[in-house]
Amino acid sequence: MGVTVQEQTGLFHLQSSDMSYLIQIVDGYPVHVYWGGKLKQREKMSDLLIHTPAGAGLDRLPQEYPQYGSGDFRNPAYQAELEDGTRITELKYDGYRILKGKPHLIGLPAVYTEDESEADSLELILKDTYSGLKVVLLYTIFADRNVIVRSTQLSNEGDKKLRLRRALSASVDLTGKGDMEIMYLSGAWAREGTIRRRPLVQGETRIDSKRGMSSHQFNPFAALVSKETTEDHGEAFGFSLVYSGSFEAGAEVDSFGSTRFSIGVNSFDFAWQLNPGDSFQTPEAVMVYSGHGLGEMSRTYHRLYRTRLCRGKYWDEERPILVNNWEATYFNFDADKLVSIAEEGAKLGIELFVLDDGWFGKRDSDNSSLGDWYEDRRKLPGGLADVAERVNRLGLKFGLWFEPEMISPDSELYRKHPDWCLHVPGRRRTEARWQLVLDYTRQEVRDYIYDSLSAIFTSVPVSYVKWDMNRCLTEIGSAALQPEHQAETAHRYVLGLYELLERITADFPHILFESCSSGGGRFDPGMLYYMPQTWTSDNTDAVERLKIQYGTSLVYPVSAIGAHVSAVPNHQVGRITPLEFRGDVAMSGNFGYELDLTNFTDEEKETVKRQVATYKQIRGLVQQGDLYRLKSPFEGNESAWMFVSEDKEEALVYAFQVMAVPNAPLRTVRLGGLDPELEYEVESSISGEKSIYGGDRLMQLGLPLKYEQKDYQSMWFRLKAVKPLTRFNIKSYARLRNHRRS
Ligand code: DGJ
16 A cells, blocks of 8 residues: 555556555556546556547646646646746646645645654656756555545746646646536535535536635535446545645546546646745645545545644544524624623533624724724623633623634724735725635734734633634735736735635644634635634524534534524525524534523523533534435435444434425334444434344434424434343343334
């Protein structure tokens, strides 16, 4: 396993426990030979290349980092412009290096190894001798994961300037796979995570963001799947970009029935100046192969992102149950109101109180004060420290909302530094939510934000931060950049953001950070590197959340998926759903409340108390277990999923029915991920009964779902493996079994 090289044939075999990826150097070009289920390493592997050799034209050659201009008319992976205005370069193989583990990507978030033995990396070195352009393709293969991580470094080793007009992270030509389907996540504000699936045909299917953030509209992820691929069967090839800015991803089926998939920073409105000696590092693309359906693809992403992308103190810790005051009060609160919510939360077992927007400057609505990060003494006479200490005294931790990338035109900061926002001289400054975006390409702007936040973190006991970002980038230009660097602004913005996040999260490691961008507008792996959880959507309606959370789980681990119970009628859609239903949906994620607990009746408080106590018992399994999706809310009235512990000894199933069904047929749900050899004790939330079933039966026949005659129903089943029979427990097991049968 790892990387094997056959020097004579120029063949590179990257192999993990169940996957192979093969590249061969043909006429100096790195050619894509194979990606899929594992192939044995054999003496003779060069016969795998069934594709037309380069001599027959580049347009038919399956490549790893294709150029444009010399006969390949498909989308190239890069394009460089020379000082003389020409755009032709021809990269040829110039050597390779094999490295243990995975090298760091300086200044960019990236998947990591904890031990060098976990992965091997291959660098393929390509050069265009005429211009001096050097390209290093970096591949990392994990021993025990079906994952290839790719990124690219482009350097100018010549003596004249080069201008990159396109520099994608990865491109792969899948020969004969022109009849696949593409899946991706689309949406809008409050409608994130919609799963789309459609067949590829000759031509292009492309998703992108030009918004300066990864966006609500398209997540930086796509998968190519076979027509017959389902949750449990068939091939899936996932591509996920570890990046938080404008991106592009696309599949292009050529006239010979092959598919080229490429992904990276959006080439639209992008250019990067490479002076002699300069380099450009692309973000990385995480490519996952599954031979067993979408479920396995997702679980591979989940495990990798949870354990080798998220960092810091909290990545593997159980996350606190929070109550957030946003939907409870919006901007209308004072210290006593906040403490009263926290007080109620304390009685119900909640662990963290989060003070959302409105505590700083003179922010009585969303039209002022962003950038003025000091407390509003009108609302908080004793300051933030006073509120935080009062909350702490109740036994809750204190969390705080910021929107650090923004500036309100109506703010002290803007009056002092009107050029600190992204803007283009002579053009209007487009406001969204009455705010502009700070120019994070500038060190002094980032330093100001660092100083403002760290002053609070060192004087107030802040345990949690919600890092919000509520608008896209417009008039993307920087007062600090020379004309030849203006087209770099959007990417430099993201690099500036990453630099600041690295500093802040490293200097305040005790703080749990949650990212947010009007909900899931920047739910991407780049942000997860710094912040292990994300606010999934501003839409807190439980019915809508079934889809949003299900869709998001295609790529992202449940530990990252923030999910709160909110008040009814729901503030986004006006729907009234039972508290139990809302609780079960939110408990399927990273759990909390977002409402005024002081308004609850005693009965509702009892329900909350029960939910909080239940979540404390199950959160290890929900947040760190393996997710199996069982019924898709995109396909009907029912949804179901389950969480299974790594040792398969414990599991938790949730099932939901949105609308009551008259004269309904018997419904069942077939479980996944259990050990067919084990017997499980199954406890049902509806009947409270415990029964014993074999893992094989639960996965083949399934569990019956007995819904009552009402809308918005949820139920759960807790499964515990019954220990193998020993002399000591054989009697009690037999007794239990007989009892259940009688
Ligand atoms: C958008 C977020 O998604 C909400 O949860 C809330 O924090 C508001 N911003 C506050 O302005």
